[in-house]
Amino acid sequence: MTIEEVLIDLKKKIKTQLPKEITISDVDFEGPELVIYTEEPRKFADDGDLIKGLAKELRKRIVVRPDPKVLAQPEEAIEVISRIVSSESGISSHFFDVDTGEVVIEAEKPGLVIGRHGETLREITKEIGWMPKVVRTPPMKSTTVNNIRQFMRTNKEERKALLKTIGRKIHRGLSSKDKWVRLTTLGACREVGRSCFLLSTPETRILIDCGVNVSGEDNGTPYLYVPEVHPISQIDAVVLTHPHLDHIGLVPLLYKYGFEGPVYCTPPTRDMMALLQLDYLDVAAREGKKIPYESAMIREVLKHTITLNYGDVTDIGPDMKLTLHNAGHILGSSVAHFHVGDGLYNIAFTGDFKYEKTRLFDPAVNDFPRVETIVMEATYGGSRDMQPSRKDAERHLQEIAKETLENGGNLLIPTFAVGRSQEVMIVLEEAIRKGIISDVPVYLDGMIYEATAIHTTHPEYLNNELRTQIFHKGMNPFLAKCFVQVDSKEKRQKIIDDREPCIVLATSGMMNGGPVMEYLKAFGPEEKNTLVFVGYQAEGTLGRRIQKGWKEIPMHAAGGRTETVKINMHIDTVDGFSGHSDRMQLMEYIRKMRPRPEHVLTQHGDEKNCMDLASSIYRKFKIETRAPMNLETIRLA
Template sequence: MAVEEVLSDLKKKIEEKLPSGTTISSVEFEGPQLVVYTEEPKKFADNGNIVRNLAKALRTRIVVRPDPKVLMPPEESIDKILKTVPEESGVSNYHFDPDVGEVIIEAEKPGLVIGKHGETLREITKKIGWTPKVVRTPPIKSRTVQNIREFMRTNHKERKDILKSVGRKIHRGCTSKDEWVRVTSLGGAKEVGRSCFIISTPESRIMIDCGVNVGSDDNMTPYLYVPEAYPINQIDAVVLTHAHLDHQGLVPLLYKYGFEGPIYCTPPTRDLMALLQLDYIDVAAKEGKRPPYASADVREGLKHTIVLDYEEVTDIAPDIKLTFHNAGHILGSAVSHFHIGDGLHNVVVTGDFKYEKTRLFDAAVNRFPRVESVIMESTYGNSNATQPSLQEAEQNLQNIVNSTLKKDGIVLIPAFAVGRSQEVMIVLEDAIRKGIIPNVPVYLDGMIWEATAIHATYPEYLNNDLRKLIFQKGQNPFLSECFKPVDSNELRQKIIEEPHPCVILSTSGMMNAGPVIEYFKAFAENENNTLVFVGYQADGTLGRRIQKGWKEIPISTREGTHVVKMNMNVEVVDGFSGHSDRRQLMSYIQKMKPRPERVYTEHGDERSCIDLASSLHKKNKLETKALTNLETVRLV
């Protein structure tokens, strides 16, 4: 059936199910959702069940939009909105888009603008005709969030055309009589870096992640030229599990080479993705390397990005539905559940996940309506790869900070901007608030403050305890006065030239670049200072050399090579990892509901992937396999 016929058929079905006297003017696909236009938005707003019942009956996501001719002028609308929402909601801005009849309301407390079961939103629609959408006013000003929101508004017309095209492809109807499902590994199998997989059916091809291995020149990119991925414009969609570069760093390259399809990810992943991609280009240029894509390609990717919240079931191809679930790894990270065909097969792709509640996130989800195959990470899949508990890690860090500050020393913590930094920040803030460690400044340098601002924008993606603290008690630990962003070279120089007891969190996490080098050069010779590693240090990095006990550290500068004498204490605090350790990986599968039939391992060195696959087979009597790059496995 042609798309026009499908739309005509849907319009008739909707009209049949509408209450008497309620009319619609047209229907259109936009991305995965069906948009219903009406000259009577008030009638839909009066009855909150209309859309819910339609979505249930038609088994698709439905959005109701007003016909432009019934919209109240923006100035009058703002007045009505202010009279409708509680004053304490903290409305800070409005953006009206007449093309889609939407008003975006920025508010400090979006829940108060939404109201119980969406009642306040419906009240707004009844009064002004516009469809209100609410976004959170970032409590910490974020350039990234601000720029992305502005970019999406500016390019709304082009984006609408993109979404229409995507919607028509999703709802094009199935044509093949064959039924099969295959998975191809294009990167990230028996290795860490350049994660990329393709799920293929007779109808569609979905790419899951498209990462870059920043630590390798030889194996930097996935095998994007093989038949399963080529031509790139034949891929239906890209699904991103999270924002780390080894999972999404090459997505803009796809647009450079002709991909025109959508990217699906959570809202925080979209924002962090753009932040890290632009930083990747910037760092490559500073190191004299040629970046694989330009900022224009990053913007093109943003135009094609469709964000989905956790637990939101969405059609992404004629025969595939996608649902994201919390993965507990970093902000917005998602375990991706693919429902293929009419109940034919269900695949869970874990991405990177943490099966334990942390200071930031709830444990990764492992309960699904159905699951037959699981593709899972194996970073710590080796039989001896166990991590201390978070409680031990926190206590260890507190002890190190206290003993250093007693000597009037400085604690320097190299950290990754996204995930690890915020985990350590929460631990330090809690310890300072409770008097466990002295109230000293905690300086945040590099991209850490910007990444933290994005965390503060999306508290609904944090764990239950943090959400309660932020929403019910009005306490946001990220806004603590102990945190001091280093937002200028002048402040950095002042910290270096006027040393005082403090904690410095700085990028990069492996000490191969970034402002951490400046601090290290300044503070390494003083034996009262301490360098604390809270993350993995890869071979060949400066961090690994220091861990090995080097006492003279050569550092390249513009003036030549500078040798730093290493006298400061070096400590390693394990346990803050965003990955599951061996016990958690085993437990994740053992406790999965329903029990899967087979498990494929990836995202770990060869030994870890094979060891985990073998152990899962022995322990659970499941079919298991460690995937290999360029291999295609048939699931059905």
């Protein structure tokens, strides 16, 4: 059956399901969605269950779009929206897209625009014909979010054409009678870095993650040149679990070499991905390294990105559905669950995950309708890889901060911009609010402020307590007055010169460069100051050397000179803030998984940890396990 025949058949089915007074002018695919065009959008709005019933019957994600001739004029529509929606919603802008019949409403409190069970949205549609789509006004100004939204609006016509092409490819008819599922390992097996897997059927080829090993020169990229991957133009889609560079660093490279398909991920992953990829190019240029792709390719990724919320079941191929679930690792991180064929096979990829409630996130999801195989990380899969409890870690950090500030010193925390920084920020904000530590400024230097602004744009991806605190109590810890952005060299120098007690969170997390080095140079010689590590320090990094006790550090100075900085400040390490599960949590994740998988594949850990975790799962739960090497192809069904 051709795609045109599929659409004609769907149109007939839709007409039989709808009341006779509702007419359909057209149906078409746009990405994974089936778009219904109608001259009676108000009648769809009258019956909130109509679209739900159609989606269930057709097993498609459905969007209703009004015919342009039934739309109210934008000026009139804005007046109506202002009358219907409470002024407390804080609407900041409206954007009318005639091509889609959508009005994008940007508001500080989207829930007030949506209304209970979408009632307010339906009322807006009944009054103006336009289909309202609500986005959050970032409470902290995010350059990344603003630029992405502007870019998508500027390129809406090209994007719509892309989505139509993608939609027709997804919903094409099956061409093969064969039924099999294979997994090819292209990176991150018995190693950490360059995560990349290929999931294949006779119909569909999906890449899961496409990362770079930022610390490895010789084996920095996935094996994208092997026959299973070529031609790259024939890959159907890329699915991203989360936006750390070892999972998304080389996605733009795919577009450089002919890939034209979609990238699926959550909205926060899209925003963080753009931020981190641009920073990756910037750092590579500063260090004189070869840049793997131009920034234009990052824009190409954005143009092709289709965002999915947790729990959305989405067709990504003629024989494959994808559902993303919370992974508890960083903002928007996902466990990617694939349903292959008509009940043929189910496989899930954890990506990096945390099976414990944290200050930011709920524990990773391990409850699925069906799953035969799970591919899981083993970063801390060794038998001795146990982390302190989160509460102990928080108490330890607060004690260090209290002692340092009472002695008139400064606390310097080198940290990663995404995830770890925000966890530490919440702990420090609470300590200041409750009077556990002095009310001092907490300076955010490097990408930390921008990454935090993206967190404030997507609070629905935070845990239940934080959401309640933000939505119902009007208290957002990220907006606390103690946090101060360091957005210039002059401001950084002023902090250093003032020498008033303060806390500084600065990148980079392993002290390989970045603004943290300026503070180290200034604070390092004085005993009253403290440097505290809250993240892993890899072998060979400056952070690791200081952790080992180095007291003199060579650093670059003006004019190409090298100067020696004495480290007399206190050095401390607080374990327990990791976004990865430790050994006990990894085992618990499988023990409590429902349904129990038939196969477990371990990856994203060194060889010893991958094999240790695999053998332990087998011994404990009698599940068939394997720690595959890179370049293996495994038949799953």
